[in-house]
Amino acid sequence: MSDLTAPxxxxxxxxxxxxxxxxxxxGCALTxxxxxxxxxxxxxxxxxxxxxxxxxxxQGPSGEHLLGTDKFGRDELSRIMVGARxxxxxxxxxxxxxxxVGVPLGILxxxxxxxxxxxxGRLGDLVLAFPALLLxxxxxxxxxxxxxxxxxxxxxxxxxTFARVTRSGALGVLRSDYVLAARSCGLSAPAIAVRxxxxxxxxxxxxxxxxxxxxxxxxxxxxxFLGLGTPPDVPSWGRMLQESQELLFxxxxxxxxxxxxxxxxxxxxxxLGDGLRDRLDPxxxxxx
Amino acid sequence: xxxxxxxxxxxxxxxxxxxxxxxxxxxxLLPGDPARVALGTDASDAAVDQLRHEFGLDRPLxxxxxxxxxxxxxxxxxxxxxxxxxxxxxxxxxxxxxLILVLASMVVAVVxxxxxxxxxxxxxxxxxxxxxxxxxxxxxAVPAFLAGIxxxxxxxxxxGWLPANGWTPPAVDPVMFVRQLVLPALALGLVQGAVLxxxxxxxxxxxxxxxxxxxxxxxxxxxxxxxxxxxxxxxxVPVVTVLGLQLATTLVGAVVVERVxxxxxxxxxxxxxxxxxxxxxxxxxxxxxxAAVLLVNLLVDVLYVVLDPRLRLGDA
Numbered sequence: 047m048s049d050l051t052a053p054x055x056x057x058x059x060x061x062x063x064x065x066x067x068x069x070x071x072x073g074c075a076l077t078x079x080x081x082x083x084x085x086x087x088x089x090x091x092x093x094x095x096x097x098x099x100x101x102x103x104x105q106g107p108s109g110e111h112l113l114g115t116d117k118f119g120r121d122e123l124s125r126i127m128v129g130a131r132x133x134x135x136x137x138x139x140x141x142x143x144x145x146x147v148g149v150p151l152g153i154l155x156x157x158x159x160x161x162x163x164x165x166x167g168r169l170g171d172l173v174l175a176f177p178a179l180l181l182x183x184x185x186x187x188x189x190x191x192x193x194x195x196x197x198x199x200x201x202x203x204x205x206x207t208f209a210r211v212t213r214s215g216a217l218g219v220l221r222s223d224y225v226l227a228a229r230s231c232g233l234s235a236p237a238i239a240v241r242x243x244x245x246x247x248x249x250x251x252x253x254x255x256x257x258x259x260x261x262x263x264x265x266x267x268x269x270x271f272l273g274l275g276t277p278p279d280v281p282s283w284g285r286m287l288q289e290s291q292e293l294l295f296x297x298x299x300x301x302x303x304x305x306x307x308x309x310x311x312x313x314x315x316x317x318l319g320d321g322l323r324d325r326l327d328p329x330x331x332x333x334x
Numbered sequence: 335x336x337x338x339x340x341x342x343x344x345x346x347x348x349x350x351x352x353x354x355x356x357x358x359x360x361x362x363l364l365p366g367d368p369a370r371v372a373l374g375t376d377a378s379d380a381a382v383d384q385l386r387h388e389f390g391l392d393r394p395l396x397x398x399x400x401x402x403x404x405x406x407x408x409x410x411x412x413x414x415x416x417x418x419x420x421x422x423x424x425x426x427x428x429x430x431x432x433l434i435l436v437l438a439s440m441v442v443a444v445v446x447x448x449x450x451x452x453x454x455x456x457x458x459x460x461x462x463x464x465x466x467x468x469x470x471x472x473x474x475a476v477p478a479f480l481a482g483i484x485x486x487x488x489x490x491x492x493x494g495w496l497p498a499n500g501w502t503p504p505a506v507d508p509v510m511f512v513r514q515l516v517l518p519a520l521a522l523g524l525v526q527g528a529v530l531x532x533x534x535x536x537x538x539x540x541x542x543x544x545x546x547x548x549x550x551x552x553x554x555x556x557x558x559x560x561x562x563x564x565x566x567x568x569x570x571v572p573v574v575t576v577l578g579l580q581l582a583t584t585l586v587g588a589v590v591v592e593r594v595x596x597x598x599x600x601x602x603x604x605x606x607x608x609x610x611x612x613x614x615x616x617x618x619x620x621x622x623x624x625a626a627v628l629l630v631n632l633l634v635d636v637l638y639v640v641l642d643p644r645l646r647l648g649d650a
Contacts, residue, residue, distance in 0.1 A: 172356070175353055176624060177586045179586050179587070179589060183589070184357075184360055184620055187611070188361075260475070267477060268590050271590060272590060287479070291594070294487055294491055301483045302484075302487075309476045309480065312477075313471065313472060313474075313475035
C-alpha cells in the first residue's frame with residue numbers, strides 16, 4: 047500500500063471520468079457482501095446463531111445447513127452473518143474514533159504554529175510504538191477483554207496515521223491560491239479549515255479509512271482469537287476460528303469458513319482503498 | 335551523517351522515556367489491588383498490607399516508578415505478584431524463543447519477497463506478473479494466525495509431515511527444533527512476505543523508470559545486469575524501511591502465532607500474565623516489546639541514512 051500523496055489543490059473532479067479500476071469494483075463487491083450480510087442478520091438468519099442442537103453437531107454443508115454446524119450444533123452460516131455484524135460494528139466505531147480524533151489533530155498540526163505540528167507528530171510517533179494488539183492487551187489487563195476495549199485500542203492505534211495523512215494533505219491545500227484568497231478576504235482559520243481544507247482532504251481520509259477498516263478487521267479477529275475481544279456469547283469470526291482450532295483434526299472446515307470470511311473482508315477493504323486511490327491519483331496505479 | 339544519527343538517537347531516548355511513563359501510568363490506573371489478587375479474597379487485611387509492603391506497593395508512586403526503571407536498567411525486574419518467581423530470567427528465556435521465531439520468519443519473508451517482487455516488477459505487464467500481484471494482494475489479507483491454522487491443517491493434519499505445535503530448544507533436539515519451527519516461521523513469514531513483495535515490486539518498478547538505468551542499458555548492459563549493478567541498491571532504500579517496520583509488527587504479531595503453535599515465547603508469557611492479572615509481568619513484557627519496536631525504528635532510521643547517500647549529503 048503506497049503512501050498517500052498530498053494534493054496540490056482541490057480534489058479531482060471525478061464526475062467526468064467514467065472508468066472504474068477493477069480493484070475498485072472487486073473491492074466494492076466484497077465489502078458490499080460483508081455489509082449486506084451484517085445488515086440482513088439484523089432481520090433474518092437461517093437459525094438462531096446461539097441455538098445449541100446436540101443432534102446436529104459437526105455436520106457438513108447440506109441443504110439444511112448451508113455451511114454446516116459447529117461442535118454445539120450451531121448453524122455456521124447464521125454465525126458468519128452475525129459475525130459480519132460484529133466485524134462491521136467494530137470497524138465503524140474504531141475507524142470512527144481514529145477519524146474523529148486524528149483528522150482534527152492533523153488539521154491543527156497543519157494550520158497551527160510550527161511547535162504544535164511538531165507536538166502532534168511526536169505524539170503520533172509515541173502512539174505508533176504501541177501497536178493495536180499491544181494496546182488492546184494492556185487495556186484488557188486493566189479493564190478485562192471486551193468488544194469495547196478492542197474498539198478503543200484499535201481506534202487509538204489508528205489516530206496517528208489519520209493525523210499524518212490529514213496534515214500532509216492540509217499542508218498542500220493551505221499553499222493553494224484559493225486559500226490565500228480566502229485569507230485575504232478575512233476568513234477566519236476555523237472557517238478556512240471547515241470550508242476549504244476539510245472538503246479537499248476528504249478524499250484522502252476516505253481512502254485511509256478503507257485501509258484502516260481492513261486493519262481493524264484483522265485486529266478484531268486477532269483479539270477475539272486470543273479471547274480478549276468479543277465475549278464468547280457473541281459470534282465473531284476470530285472467536286469462531288479460535289473455537290475451530292481444537293477440532294482441526296476432526297473438522298478443519300470449521301476453520302476454513304471464518305478464515306475465508308476474514309481474508310475476503312480484509313481483501314475487499316484493501317482493494318476498495320487501492321481502487322479509490324487509483325481513481326483519485328491514476329499516476330499511482332502503475333507503481334503498485 | 336553523525337548529526338542525523340545523534341538526532342534520531344535523542345528522539346529514541348526521549349520516546350523510550352515517555353513510553354516508560356505511559357506504561358507505568360497505565361498499570362497504576364488498574365482497579366484492584368495486586369496484593370489482594372495474589373492472596374485471594376479470603377485473605378485478612380493485615381496479610382494484604384504485609385504483601386503490599388513486600389511488593390513495595392505502599393511506597394509513593396514516583397519511588398515505585400524510579401525503582402521499576404532502575405530494575406529495567408539493571409535487569410532486576412522484580413518478582414511476579416502471582417507466582418513469586420523472578421521475572422528477569424523468565425523474560426530473558428521467553429524473549430530468546432520469540433526472537434528465534436521472529437528472525438526465522440523475517441528470513442522467510444525476505445527469501446520469498448525479494449526475488450518474487452523483482453520478478454513481478456520486471457514482468458509487470460505480462461499475465462504471470464498480474465496473477466502474482468493478485469496472489470500477493472490476497473496474501474496481505476490473510477492474518478498470520480489464520481495462515482498458521484491453514485498450514486497446520488495441510489502439513490500436520492492432512493499430510494502429517496510436521497508437528498502441529500510445540501517447542502523444543504535447539505540444544506535438546508536440533509531436528510525437532512527445526513521441525514517445530516518451520517510452520518510458525520512460515521505462518522508469520524509468508525504473510526509478511528506478501529506485504530514486502532508488493533513494496534519490492536513497487537520500488538523496482540520505480541527504479542526501472544529511472545534515467546540512470548536507461549543510460550546503463552545504452553552502455554550495453556543487459557536488463558538484468560543493469561538492474562543488478564545500478565537498480566537494486568536504490569530499490570533497497572524503501573524496502574529496508576518497510577522491512578524494519580515489519581520486524582516491529584512481527585514482534586508483536588508473534589504473540590498470536592505463539593498462541594496458535596503453543597510456543598513458550600514472550601507472547602504466551604504476556605497473555606498468561608493478563609489471564610492471571612500478574613500486572614508486574616504485563617508491565618515488564620509490554621515495556622520490552624515497546625522498547626523493541628522503538629529500537630527497530632531507530633535502526634531503520636540509521637540504516638536509511640547509511641543506504642541513501644543523498645541523506646548524508648543533505649546532512650552535511
